[in-house]
Amino acid sequence: MDLLAASAPATPELQARQEFRVKNARDLAPFRLRGDPLAQAVVEAFTKRRQDKGPKLFEEALNRTVSQVPDAPVELRSLFAQVESLPDWLEQEQLEFGAETYRRFGIKGGLVLACNALPLIYGSPSMSQPLLATEKLLNLATQRLTETGRFVAQSCLPRGLLPYQEGWKFTVKVRIRHASARLRLAPSRLKGWNQAWGIPLSQVDMAHVLLLFSVGHLDSLRRVGYHVSVDEGRAAMHMWRYTGYLLGIEPELLCDTEEQGRALLDLIRSTDGPPDSYSRKLTEKLMTEAIPATILEADPEDQRWLQRWRRYSCTHFSYGLSYALIGARRAAQLAYPPNWWRFAARSVFWVLVAPIEASRRVSPKIHKCVVASSTRRIQDWLDKHR
Amino acid sequence: MDDETFLHLTPDDKTRLQAKAERLTQPRGTVILRCGAHNDDLYLIRDGYVRVDLPGKDRGITVARLGPGQVFGEMSFLTRRPADANVVADEDVKVDLIRGTVLKPLLESDAPFSSRFFQSLAVCMTERLHRMNLAHSGGLTKDLAALSRIPLDRAGQLTDQQVPPELVSGVAKFKHSLQEVRDDFGRSSDAQTTAQERVSSACDDLKDILDHFVSDEALIELSYADPSSFRTNEQLAVGVGSYVFRETFSLFMASDTMARCYQKPRGGYVEDPETLQRIYDNDPYGDAPLGKYLDRWFLSRPICQARRHGHEWMKSRLQQAITGAGQSGPVRITTLGCAGADILFEALKRASVPVYATCIDFDAAAFGIARDIALSRSCPDSVSFVQADVVEMAQGKGRVALGPQRLIYGLTLADYVKDKEAQQVLDWCAERLEPGGSLAMVNLAAPHPDQAFMKHILEWEIRPRTEDELRNLFAGSRLGNHGLVVEEDRASRVFLAQCKV
Numbered sequence: 001m002d003l004l005a006a007s008a009p010a011t012p013e014l015q016a017r018q019e020f021r022v023k024n025a026r027d028l029a030p031f032r033l034r035g036d037p038l039a040q041a042v043v044e045a046f047t048k049r050r051q052d053k054g055p056k057l058f059e060e061a062l063n064r065t066v067s068q069v070p071d072a073p074v075e076l077r078s079l080f081a082q083v084e085s086l087p088d089w090l091e092q093e094q095l096e097f098g099a100e101t102y103r104r105f106g107i108k109g110g111l112v113l114a115c116n117a118l119p120l121i122y123g124s125p126s127m128s129q130p131l132l133a134t135e136k137l138l139n140l141a142t143q144r145l146t147e148t149g150r151f152v153a154q155s156c157l158p159r160g161l162l163p164y165q166e167g168w169k170f171t172v173k174v175r176i177r178h179a180s181a182r183l184r185l186a187p188s189r190l191k192g193w194n195q196a197w198g199i200p201l202s203q204v205d206m207a208h209v210l211l212l213f214s215v216g217h218l219d220s221l222r223r224v225g226y227h228v229s230v231d232e233g234r235a236a237m238h239m240w241r242y243t244g245y246l247l248g249i250e251p252e253l254l255c256d257t258e259e260q261g262r263a264l265l266d267l268i269r270s271t272d273g274p275p276d277s278y279s280r281k282l283t284e285k286l287m288t289e290a291i292p293a294t295i296l297e298a299d300p301e302d303q304r305w306l307q308r309w310r311r312y313s314c315t316h317f318s319y320g321l322s323y324a325l326i327g328a329r330r331a332a333q334l335a336y337p338p339n340w341w342r343f344a345a346r347s348v349f350w351v352l353v354a355p356i357e358a359s360r361r362v363s364p365k366i367h368k369c370v371v372a373s374s375t376r377r378i379q380d381w382l383d384k385h386r
Numbered sequence: 387m388d389d390e391t392f393l394h395l396t397p398d399d400k401t402r403l404q405a406k407a408e409r410l411t412q413p414r415g416t417v418i419l420r421c422g423a424h425n426d427d428l429y430l431i432r433d434g435y436v437r438v439d440l441p442g443k444d445r446g447i448t449v450a451r452l453g454p455g456q457v458f459g460e461m462s463f464l465t466r467r468p469a470d471a472n473v474v475a476d477e478d479v480k481v482d483l484i485r486g487t488v489l490k491p492l493l494e495s496d497a498p499f500s501s502r503f504f505q506s507l508a509v510c511m512t513e514r515l516h517r518m519n520l521a522h523s524g525g526l527t528k529d530l531a532a533l534s535r536i537p538l539d540r541a542g543q544l545t546d547q548q549v550p551p552e553l554v555s556g557v558a559k560f561k562h563s564l565q566e567v568r569d570d571f572g573r574s575s576d577a578q579t580t581a582q583e584r585v586s587s588a589c590d591d592l593k594d595i596l597d598h599f600v601s602d603e604a605l606i607e608l609s610y611a612d613p614s615s616f617r618t619n620e621q622l623a624v625g626v627g628s629y630v631f632r633e634t635f636s637l638f639m640a641s642d643t644m645a646r647c648y649q650k651p652r653g654g655y656v657e658d659p660e661t662l663q664r665i666y667d668n669d670p671y672g673d674a675p676l677g678k679y680l681d682r683w684f685l686s687r688p689i690c691q692a693r694r695h696g697h698e699w700m701k702s703r704l705q706q707a708i709t710g711a712g713q714s715g716p717v718r719i720t721t722l723g724c725a726g727a728d729i730l731f732e733a734l735k736r737a738s739v740p741v742y743a744t745c746i747d748f749d750a751a752a753f754g755i756a757r758d759i760a761l762s763r764s765c766p767d768s769v770s771f772v773q774a775d776v777v778e779m780a781q782g783k784g785r786v787a788l789g790p791q792r793l794i795y796g797l798t799l800a801d802y803v804k805d806k807e808a809q810q811v812l813d814w815c816a817e818r819l820e821p822g823g824s825l826a827m828v829n830l831a832a833p834h835p836d837q838a839f840m841k842h843i844l845e846w847e848i849r850p851r852t853e854d855e856l857r858n859l860f861a862g863s864r865l866g867n868h869g870l871v872v873e874e875d876r877a878s879r880v881f882l883a884q885c886k887v
Contacts (some may be wrong), residue, residue, distance in 0.1 A: 046616035051542040054616040134603040137610060146684050177613050184609045189602045 010088050017251040018089065022264060025271045031207070032126075032198025036248035038082060039179035041075040047183070050072075058176065062169045067102035081377065083172055083246055084163050089256075090242055095161065098239030101232040102156035105221060107295070107381060111148055114291050116220040117212040118148070119283050120383070123326075123334055124269075126197035127205050128278040130185045141285035142293045146385050149294060151376045155243055171246045178247075181203035194273065207244070207253035208268045214240035215261030220325045224346055225353035227361060233258045275333045283334045291318045294385075319353065320345035391430065392506040393458045394812050399499055399549060406492065408532065412475040414742075418458075419473040421712035426486025431455065434479030435742075437770050437788055439472045448772040451476065451744070453787030460507055472648040473715045476770045477597045477716065477789070499779075540632075540804035543625030547612040547804055548602070553626065556595035557633045563588035564637055568675055571719035585679040586686070592634065593839050596873050600624045627842025638843055640677035642670075644684050647844045656846045659724050689836040691878035695866045699873075699882045703826045704733045707793035708741060716740035718789050718820075722776050722811070724752040727769065731760050734768045743768060744788060748775040757870045777807045780814035790820030800829040801848045805859060812863035824886045825865060829856055831879040856881055 010018065022028050046054025057076060060069045066080035102109070122128050132138060151170055154160050160167025178201050185200040187193040198204065215236055218228050228236070237256055244254045255261040275283075292314040302310075320341020323331045331342075360367040392400060407430070412418055419425060421441045431454050438450040438458070449471070452458055462469045463486060493500040567584050571576035598604055600623040609615070609624050617625070639645045643664050652658035668690070670682035684690065708717055717739055721730055724747045734741055747753060753771045761771060776799065778784045794815045800808060815825045832850035840846040851859070853872060860883070861867040869886035 043616050047618050047621060051545065051617065055614045058614075075447065133606040136607045140610060180609075180613060180616055183616075184606060189606065189619070 014251065018254070019258065020252045022252055022267065024267070026247075026262070028267060028271060029114055029198075031203040031250065031253060034198075034203045035182050035199055036077075036175065036179055036206075038079045039175050039248055040182060042073075043179040043183055044073040044081050044178060045073045062164075062172065065164065068348060081170075081174075083168070086163075087242070087245055091238065094235045094238040096158065097232070098235035098237070098372055099156040099158065099160060101228070101236050102152070102234060102239070102370050103375050103378060105226060107216075107377055108349070109221060109226075110152070111291070111295055111318070111321070112149075112224055112325070112349075113152065113213065113217050114286065114294075115143060115318050116325040117209075117216055117244075118145070118286055118328070119322055119326055119334055120216065120269075121209055122211055122279045122282040122286065123275040123330060124208060125194070125276045125279060126200070126202070126277065127208070127275045128282055129190050129193060130181065130200040132189055132278040132282055133185060136283060138285050140280065141290040144145070145286065145290040145294050150382060150385060153382050155239070156373070157378070161242060161246070162377065163241070168246065171243060175247050192276070197273070197342070201328070203250055203253055204268060206247060206249050207264065207273075210240055210244045210247070210249060211255070211261050211265040211268070215258050216265060218258065219262075223325065225350035227357045241306055279290060279333075280335045283336075287318050287322070288315050291315070316341050317345055319349075321349065391455060391510050392503070393509055394502040394506045395499075396502070401504060402492070402499075403484060403489075407484050410481050410483050412479050412481065414475050414477050414740075416475045416480075417472050418475055418479075419462075419469050419471075421470060421472045422468045423458050425469050426490075427589075428457060428463055428484040428486075428489065429459045429473070430457050430482040430484065432480040432482055434475065434477045435789055436473050436479055436481075437476045437772065439474055441472060446560065447772055451772050451786045451788065452743060453772065453789065456787060457507075457510065460511070464507065466547070476744075484618055511602070522629060523804075532860045538624045540624065540628040543617055543621045543628065544565065544608070545612045545615045548608045548615060548622070548625070549629060550599060550608065550611075553595060553599050553629065556592065557630055560588050560592040560595075560634065561637070563591075564676060567679075571675055581676075582679050582682060586674060586683045589680065589683045589702060593836075594816050595631050595775075596627065596842065597835075597838050600842070619676065627838070631843055632811070634843065635677070638680060640673040641681035642672045642677065643681050643685055643690075644844060645672075647840075647846055650845075652749060652755075655752075657725055657748065658749070658752050658845075659727065659759065660829070662693060662725055663728070665690045666697055668694065678693055687836050687839075688834070688878045688880075689830070690720075692796075692828075692830055692880035695875050695878050695880055696882060697729065698876065700795055700797055700826060700828065701729045701732070703793065703795060703824070703884060704729055705736075707739050708733055708739065710792075716742050717793075718742045718744075718791045720744040720746060720788060720794045720818075722793050722799050723747050724749065724756040724771075724795065725797040726795055727756040728759050730769060731763045735763065736887075740770070742789070743769045744772055744786075746772045746774050746776055746779075746786060750771060776811055776814075777803060779807040780807070780810040788818050790823065791815075791818050792820060792823050793826060794823070797828050800827050801850065808859055809863045812860065812865050816864035819887045821887065823883050826882075827886045829881045829883065831874060834879050850879070851881070856883060860885055 017295060020029075046058070049057075053071075057069060057072055061072055061076055061080060065083075066072050069076075072080075093386055105112070122131070131144070151174060154167040154170045157165075157167055159165055161171065182199070182201050187195070187199065190200065193200075218233055218236060222228055233256060237258055237260075241254045241256050245251075253264070255264055273369075284295055288311075292311040296310055297312055318341045320338055320343075323336055323342035324346040326334075336342075356366075356370060358371050387764065392403075392626075409432075417430065418436060431452055433454055435451055436458065437448040438504070439448050440454065449799070452473075454643065458473050459469070461467075471626075493503060510719045516543050548843055565586065567577070567581050567588075571581070589631065599608075602619065605619045605622045605626075608626070609617070609619070625800070639648065641659070646661050646664065647656050650656050650658075652660075665685065668685050670678045670685055672678045672681040707719060717737075719730065719741060724745055730743050730745065734743060745756060747755075750773055753773065756769075757771065772786050774784050774786050776796075779786055796811075796867045803811065812825065819825065830848055830850035832852050832855070834848065834850040837848060837850060840848060853874065856872060857867060865885045871884050873882045874880070876884070
């Protein structure tokens with residue numbers, strides 16, 4: 001099946017939606033009340049079937065294409081009709097270039113993402129509450145970080161986001177998981193839910209995360225020494241725009257340029273509430289457990305004191321790096337403990353990254369080696385964290 | 387002559403008919419029209435009420451109640467077939483008897499009058515048929531049976547990863563505790579003295595575990611245990627409840643009361659008169675060796691306490707309503723549901739003024755039981771049993787003519803109907819209360835500590851309300867809130883509401 005040829009031409013209405021720019025809080029407000037009707041319909045259809053049927057049908061559709069699953073309900077077919085078809089604005093070369101750009105940042109880039117995007121996500125009360133609907137869900141911090149890492153890693157592998165590739169499958173799974181969570185997380189079930197936030201996992205929340213992973217991440221990478229050219233930035237935004245399309249984010253909230261992305265991100269953050277106790281608990285778990293568990297390669301033969309020291313160092317370095325990236329005010333709101341890494345982490349990172357960046361920029365051969373090496377490391381990490 | 391029955395008659399027509407009518411007064415209990423009798427006459431009720439009773443095994447079950455302005459005897463008049471029901475004076479009643487021998491010549495000699503007369507009868511009967519059709523199109527109160535059964539599949543709601551280890555160990559501990567009590571009966575002579583405490587403690591712990599794992603927080607945690615399980619919180623709750631149900635069913639069914647509540651021998655309704663009587667009697671019983679202890683535990687639970695408390699409270703309301711009448715009777719009282727019939731019989735025996743009592747329920751079998759209780763207390767004819775769905779009547783689908791009531795009460799109805807239907811019933815009651823009359827109602831309080839146990843183990847679903855919800859119910863109805871007094875019994879978690887108009 002030649003899926004690359006399956007581009008759906010945009011209707012005039014869709015075109016208008018794609019061109020619409022959300023400029024103020026009033027434009028944004030309706031999106032706080034919207035979820036993802038296509039994915040929601042799939043999940044609701046599955047609740048009416050025998051418990052094992054839904055997951056089985058979904059996996060079959062992901063692995064064999066939905067057309068080869070005769071029992072697939074109409075709701076699943078509708079979802080796959082959307083995610084299988086490439087939007088007419090998608091440029092394959094830009095997609096690949098964007099993926100390559102993200103691969104280049106490697107595992108270090110992953111640490112930057114964890115120290116910048118995730119605390120800012122947790123700092124948003126409309127996102128922290130669904131993540132921490134009960135205290136026990138704190139224990140899932142490491143698992144959540146690993147899954148986030150897998151999501152980003154698989155999305156930026158070569159051709160990873162094309163239909164029925166691993167990145168594409170993972171993204172569609174994430175979309176269904178969001179829909180499944182929306183089913184269970186009615187606002188009435190979340191203590192302290194503010195009606196002004198709309199519904200849990202709304203379009204605004206999803207767009208917020210996407211922007212932190214795209215333009216927010218690019219800006220933080222530049223601050224720690226990575227050079228991201230204008231072209232690379234545009235390609236990266238294009239890749240995340242397509243990812244957002246796969247995740248069911250509405251066209252009005254998808255940005256194609258860094259400038260558009262920054263404007264929308266600033267608007268969303270300006271209408272968000274301050275971090276709350278859930279935010280602080282989630283961030284603490286991220287820094288003290290999840291990041292060390294995910295980043296460090298624990299050797300069971302290491303002495304226990306060494307393991308503790310490494311975790312301790314990783315935690316403090318992460319706090320320091322995050323402080324430098326999210327700023328003193330947000331760090332104070334998230335109750336970051338004071339440590340001297342906040343003065344030095346960014347510089348240390350710079351020292352590690354800048355020379356390679358400088359060489360890469362002058363030598364295409366070095367650039368190629370950097371990309372290849374990062375790709376291998378990402379693949380190894382994925383293999384280890386399946 | 388009421389416009390409703392003879393809609394198409396002119397005022398002159400009505401005057402002519404009235405002139406031909408014989409005015410009769412029939413004391414309460416008189417069979418005015420007997421089933422099987424040949425009848426050519428029409429009867430028009432001027433004052434008071436009659437009931438239409440079906441004969442045969444549904445002895446004394448009323449299928450209709452007619453009041454001022456309504457007509458009976460028209461079917462046998464038109465079809466010339468014998469009457470197929472008894473029409474009995476439910477109170478002292480005044481009727482206009484229009485004899486066939488007088489009416490027929492009038493009809494034969496005056497074609498326009500005849501046309502209007504038959505058109506009126508046709509419309510009246512069509513209306514009655516329409517109401518019957520509506521009544522059979524889906525009774526809401528009848529659907530209470532469905533409420534008492536869990537609508538979701540019991541199996542297949544939880545994946546293996548989602549069954550919480552603490553739930554498994556809690557249930558195992560419960561079974562182990564009961565097994566130990568059983569074993570100790572054989573070993574030690576004082577085992578029986580401590581058995582009740584041990585059984586009750588084990589049951590309380592199990593109930594607490596069930597309550598915890600069907601709470602919203604626990605269900606969210608369960609859902610995260612297997613993100614690829616596409617189940618709503620309600621489905622997960624049923625999964626948890628079903629696990630406990632399967633593991634403990636054989637133990638709880640040794641309790642007589644719990645077995646009856648689960649079994650629902652009366653067409654799917656938990657609270658039939660017999661079951662309620664067992665709760666009121668509070669005399670534990672069950673299959674050996676643990677049945678009696680389990681039964682005693684259940685009978686001590688808030689749900690059973692609430693029923694007993696509500697029962698006693700309603701007795702006092704009834705007494706007040708009757709004695710409050712002074713010497714000026716009659717007093718009209720209606721109970722919504724046979725659940726309240728037994729206290730009515732007791733009150734009737736002691737009443738010093740005439741009391742016209744009506745019991746409305748859709749369950750003919752419950753009537754049979756209530757009637758037997760009436761017989762045993764020597765008051766078989768004091769209560770009119772009307773078979774009708776209260777909610778349908780409140781929605782205008784059926785009609786039972788009632789005179790102005792001093793008291794209308796419901797012991798269990800509020801715990802089963804949704805807010806919209808409850809308000810419709812309140813509105814219906816408001817239209818039928820005399821000035822100074824009251825509606826008395828019992829409603830379980832939310833959150834109710836036994837709700838999860840009742841739902842998942844006994845398949846007994848209730849709709850408790852908070853005090854605010856109850857007050858809002860009255861406020862949104864024609865009764866309003868002004869005359870409303872709500873008492874709460876905190877131990878049994880029940881609200882006792884009385885609203886005076």
